[in-house]
Amino acid sequence: TVETEAKVNGEKEDAPTDKVVLTDVVKYKNLIVGKTYKAKLVWMDKETGKPFLVDGKEVTVEKEFVAEQENGEIELSVTVDAKHFEKDTQLVAFEEVYKDNVLVAAHKDINDENQTVRVNQPKSKLKTEAKVNGKKEAVLEQSLTLTDYVHYTNLVVGKEYTVKLVWMDKATGKELLVNGKPLTVEKTFVTEKSNGTIELSTVVEAKYLTQGKLVAFETMYEKGREIASHRDINDADQTILLKKPRLPKTNIGSNLTAYVNMLLGSGALVALLDSKRRKRSK
Structure with a gap:
């Protein structure tokens, strides 16, 4: 048997x-x-x-x-x-x-x-939350920390996975370039739980960025084979907003008016003194 x-x-x-x-x-x-x-x-x-x-x-x-x-x-x-x-x-x-x-x-x-x-077919799913300096938007001053929190589900416990992140320029729909290279982050990890979160961060000098929206695109691999991704250019959770710095307020308008008035006043004073001098000479 x-x-x-x-x-x-x-x-x-x-x-x-x-x-x-x-x-x-x-x-x-x-x-x-x-x-x-x-x-x-x-x-x-x-x-x-x-x-x-x-x-x-x-x-x-x-x-x-x-x-x-x-x-x-x-x-x-x-x-x-x-x-x-x-x-x-x-x-x-x-x-x-x-x-x-x-x-x-x-x-x-x-x-x-x-x-x-x-x-079974791999059924892993990704959901993400992108932030800049810990918030959804930031001003382009000094250096900025771009972070994407990748929430995954249905991974196999004990296996090694790799997550790759690329930042996209929403206005162009293309990869954001820094010094001519795509801005990417990659992390390899071993799952302790089937559901969890991986944090991907990078620091960028503001001079390399422009005003607008950036979108985080993520892809997960297992031994080089893609098993899940999250690439939606219109997803608000994947998006951050970068703003130009505000110009400081000045009193240039009022100062200019005062200066013009001063000039006009001094001109009138000169004319008055000149007029009196001519009368005396007569």
């Missing part, structure tokens, strides 16, 4: 982005010690009830072994690229054991949970 325990990446369920390691531990009973046997495994698509195909071929594993004990186990493993899973998929391991090309045991139950694994 044969019993099995199937796993994907060491678990009963996973949402891998690169490699899908399908493993089935075949537990056998009542074999003849010292005899050679061959175990054959084919992975079935539970939805269709047919073999799961990769590039048109069945995903199978074969392994020859010598029974050292009457009861024991043997592990059958195969690696598949995650790109072949276009949707959430349930796979069921069907096993057969042969001796001298004669079938001596099998385990083929499409509804057996022990034989079943679930390969």
Whole structure:
């Protein structure tokens, strides 16, 4: 008899982005010690009830072994690229054991949970909150701290991820350039919880910025493969506003009037004195 325990990446369920390691531990009973046997495994698509195909071929594993004990186990493993899973998929391991090309045991139950694994599509989502100097807007004076708080959901605990941020100029819809290069921030981290927040900050001198709105675009990767993004040029949460400094108020208008009046007054005074001088001379 044969019993099995199937796993994907060491678990009963996973949402891998690169490699899908399908493993089935075949537990056998009542074999003849010292005899050679061959175990054959084919992975079935539970939805269709047919073999799961990769590039048109069945995903199978074969392994020859010598029974050292009457009861024991043997592990059958195969690696598949995650790109072949276009949707959430349930796979069921069907096993057969042969001796001298004669079938001596099998385990083929499409509804057996022990034989079943679930390969899910990554469902990570990003939501962000952008700020400048801790607020939604700031004046272009000295240096500015641009910060984006990336809130993520549905990551796999214990896995390493990378978040990349690029600041966009909303007016042009293009990347903001500082010294001719896009203003970007990148951070790699290992998840302790499936839902959490990552902070991405950078300091920029105000002289490199102009008045207007900046929008934070974020992309998350797992081993180089994009699994989530948040890129909406019209999202207020992703947007910050930069303003020109206000010019200081002056009394230039009143001062100018006083100066003109002073000049006019002095001119009238000169004319009056000149007039009196002429009268005396007569």
